[in-house]
Amino acid sequence: MRIVANIIIASLVAIGLNACNQQPENNKEKESEAITYEKDKQASDQSMKSTTEDVPDSEYSFGTLPYQFDDLEPYIDHKTMRLHYGKHHKGYYKKFLNAIENSDAQGRSIIEILKNVSQYSNGLRNNGGGYYNHWLFWHSLTPESGQKPGELLSTAIDDAFGSFDAFKETFNSAAASQFGSGWAWLILSDEGNLVVTSTPNQDNPVMDVSKINGMPILALDVWEHAYYLKYNNKRTSYIENFWKLVDWGKVDQRYKKAINQQEIFTP
Amino acid sequence: MLHEKINNLNFEKLPYAYDALEPYIDAQTMELHYSKHHNGYFNKLQNAAKGTEVENMTLNDVFKNISKYPKGIRNNGGGHFNHNLFWSVMGPDKGGQPSGKLMEAINKHFGSFDEFKEKFEKAALGRFGSGWAWLIVKDDKSIAITDTPNQDNPLMDVVDENGMPILGIDVWEHAYYLKYQNRRPEYVSAFWNVVNWEEVSRRYEELI
Numbered sequence: 001m002r003i004v005a006n007i008i009i010a011s012l013v014a015i016g017l018n019a020c021n022q023q024p025e026n027n028k029e030k031e032s033e034a035i036t037y038e039k040d041k042q043a044s045d046q047s048m049k050s051t052t053e054d055v056p057d058s059e060y061s062f063g064t065l066p067y068q069f070d071d072l073e074p075y076i077d078h079k080t081m082r083l084h085y086g087k088h089h090k091g092y093y094k095k096f097l098n099a100i101e102n103s104d105a106q107g108r109s110i111i112e113i114l115k116n117v118s119q120y121s122n123g124l125r126n127n128g129g130g131y132y133n134h135w136l137f138w139h140s141l142t143p144e145s146g147q148k149p150g151e152l153l154s155t156a157i158d159d160a161f162g163s164f165d166a167f168k169e170t171f172n173s174a175a176a177s178q179f180g181s182g183w184a185w186l187i188l189s190d191e192g193n194l195v196v197t198s199t200p201n202q203d204n205p206v207m208d209v210s211k212i213n214g215m216p217i218l219a220l221d222v223w224e225h226a227y228y229l230k231y232n233n234k235r236t237s238y239i240e241n242f243w244k245l246v247d248w249g250k251v252d253q254r255y256k257k258a259i260n261q262q263e264i265f266t267p
Numbered sequence: 268m269l270h271e272k273i274n275n276l277n278f279e280k281l282p283y284a285y286d287a288l289e290p291y292i293d294a295q296t297m298e299l300h301y302s303k304h305h306n307g308y309f310n311k312l313q314n315a316a317k318g319t320e321v322e323n324m325t326l327n328d329v330f331k332n333i334s335k336y337p338k339g340i341r342n343n344g345g346g347h348f349n350h351n352l353f354w355s356v357m358g359p360d361k362g363g364q365p366s367g368k369l370m371e372a373i374n375k376h377f378g379s380f381d382e383f384k385e386k387f388e389k390a391a392l393g394r395f396g397s398g399w400a401w402l403i404v405k406d407d408k409s410i411a412i413t414d415t416p417n418q419d420n421p422l423m424d425v426v427d428e429n430g431m432p433i434l435g436i437d438v439w440e441h442a443y444y445l446k447y448q449n450r451r452p453e454y455v456s457a458f459w460n461v462v463n464w465e466e467v468s469r470r471y472e473e474l475i
Contacts, residue, residue, distance in 0.1 A: 087449040126395050179342050180397035180417035180439070200416075201396035223396070224440035225449065233303040233441065 060100070060110065062093050063135055071143040075241040077230045085138070088225055092130025092202070099123035111263045114206040125209070129202030132265065133183055136219040142247035150252040160194040167196070168243065171220075174198040175239045181223040186251075187214035188258035198222075215264055217254040218246065268351060269422075273329070273344075274322040278309045279351065287359040291457040293446045301354070304441055308346025308418070315339035330422035341425075345418030349399055352435050356470075358463040365464040369471040372410050383412075384459065387436075390414040391455045397439040402467070403430030404474045433470040434462065 065085050070078040100106055105113045105120055110132050117125045149157060154164070161167035167186075175184035178198040187205045189195045190213045197205055197212045205214050220242055227238035254264050268276065281301050286294035316322040321329055321340055326348055333341050364370065364380050377383035390412050391400035400414040403421045406429070413421055413428040421430045436458050443454035 083448050091449070122395075179338070182396075224444060228440060228444040229448075232299050233307070 059107070060093075060097065060131075062090065063138075065138055067141075067143050072141060072245055075244055076141075076227075080225075080227070080229050083229075084221075084226060085134075088223075089130070089134040089138075092127045092134065095123065096127035096131045099127055109263060110265055111206060114204065115208060117207045118209050125207070126202050129204055129207065132206070133202055133204050133219060133221070135265070136216055137221050139250050140219050140247055141245045142250075143245070144247075145244045147246065147248040149248045153248075153252050153255045156194050156255070161196075170196045171218075172236075172239050175220050175222050175242075176236055178222055184220045184222060185216045186218035187212070187216045188255065189214035215254075215258040217258055217264070218251050269327045269348065270325050272323055272325060273312065273316045276309075276313075276326075276347070278306060281354055283359055288357060288461045291460045292357075292443075296441075296443070296445050299445075300437075300442060301350075305346070305350040305354075308343045308350065311339065312343035312347050315343055327422065330420070331424055333423040334425050341423070342418050345420050345423065348422075349418055349420055349435060349437070352432060353437050356434050356463050356466050357458075357461045358466075359461070361463045362460040363464060365468050367468055367472075368475065369464070369468040372471070376410050386412050387434075388452075388455050391436050391438050392452055394438050400436050400438060401430075401432045402434040403428070403432050404471060405430040408475050410471075431470075431474055433474070434467045 065081075069081040069085070072081060099121060100113075103120060103124060105124060110128065113120065113124065113128055114132060117128065120128075148154070149164075157164055157167045161170060171184060171186060174196050175198065178184060178200065180200065182198055182200045183202075183204060184198045185196065185205055187195050187197060189205075195212060195214060197210075197214075199205065199207075199210055203210055204219075205212055205216055207213075220239065222235060222239075227235060231238040257264050268279075281297075284294075285297040285301070288297060315337065321336065326344055329336060329340060329344055330348075333344070365373065370380070373380055373383045377386060387400060387402065391414065394400060394414040394416070396416065398414060398416040399418075399420065401412065401421055403411050403413055405411055411428060411430060413426070413430070415421065415423075415426050419426055420435075421428060421432050423429075436455065438451060438455070443451065447454040447457075
């Protein structure tokens with residue numbers, strides 16, 4: 001009954017909006033869009049529930065997405081978010097729990113595991129990375145677009161890259177040229193510098209296997225699954241739109257934590 | 268193709284229509300894969316080779332010493348060769364099983380066609396991130412299954428196991444994401460319905 005009610009309400013809202021906009025010829029189209037969307041949303045809520053239930057109790061929590069699947073539209077579409085969070089990220093998390101179960105990494109913090117990842121299995125590297133990286137990615141994005149970095153970070157970016165635009169260009173180039181699957185990062189390096197870097201697959205700059213080490217404060221996923229449904233082969237358009245979604249408030253907080261050498265992971 | 272000078276290479280036509288592999292591989296994926304991804308690798312290979320010694324070399328010779336050449340040659344040369352092979356070993360109304368000498372070799376090496384399929388699928392699913400799984404003929408004429416990251420292939424001196432690929436499956440997400448999303452296993456098992464075993468056998472017999 002609730003589903004039916006929601007569909008009716010959504011349809012009425014769509015019709016109402018159209019009436020206000022004086023575009024009655026579009027009513028039918030809008031109406032069916034609203035219904036499809038509601039069905040999709042209901043289905044995705046159902047599937048999210050079932051994927052949460054089959055994860056065992058663990059000291060490593062998965063964390064909830066800090067916004068709805070459709071909140072980052074039109075830059076990141078609802079379907080991509082639903083799959084990315086509910087299937088890819090959840091898949092890494094579940095496999096991470098399996099990989100850690102019979103390893104001596106059990107009980108160590110995710111940051112400690114990543115820092116010593118060369119001692120562990122490939123399963124722990126790939127899935128521990130996938131678990132952590134996606135968490136950081138979700139918390140690099142916000143629907144409240146148009147934010148800017150705070151004064152402390154802004155000054156540090158100018159010092160390190162010359163200007164904010166020069167930083168963006170460096171970051172874009174790192175994200176575009178990471179061949180195959182991987183990530184682009186802004187990190188506070190172990191030497192204390194702001195550095196842009198990229199890593200293959202689910203590696204990250206915390207890992208001892210990466211060529212540049214440090215604490216990531218901003219993350220961009222450039223696996224094709226992050227953008228293919230909407231952007232197809234046009235990775236550069238996806239990267240360009242990423243800037244409209246960056247949650248600089250959270251990046252600022254992580255920068256301050258990184259300076260104070262605090263661990264950054266609180267799902 | 269492998270033995271032609273790189274600056275003489277053509278971007279060959281797809282041997283079938285974009286929708287020919289439906290429902291296993293959808294037309295939109297084929298169009299993007301061929302006209303954007305593959306064409307992109309081909310053009311970037313030509314640009315990377317232009318004005319360097321590489322433009323007068325063959326892909327075969329370049330692959331053998333790929334560790335000595337720039338990343339642009341490795342990624343785009345691999346991308347061109349790999350996709351070319353991929354298109355040629357698929358087709359509409361294909362699938363089934365190989366026959367003749369290749370089937371004998373598969374039975375001898377893997378025990379049965381089913382066991383071969385299982386091992387090939389495992390390689391395709393175990394390749395983390397972007398890459399390829401291959402059936403290759405090694406220098407001693409034996410066959411083997413291997414997999415490589417990104418656009419590397421078994422002809423390159425940077426990979427663990429060398430040989431001439433006679434069958435390849437692309438497991439980059441762009442090869443299957445529009446239709447299968449995160450379900451790579453479904454894509455890999457659908458692949459068997461489009462394998463052109465006549466072409467794979469032809470390649471095998473040419474090498475032994």
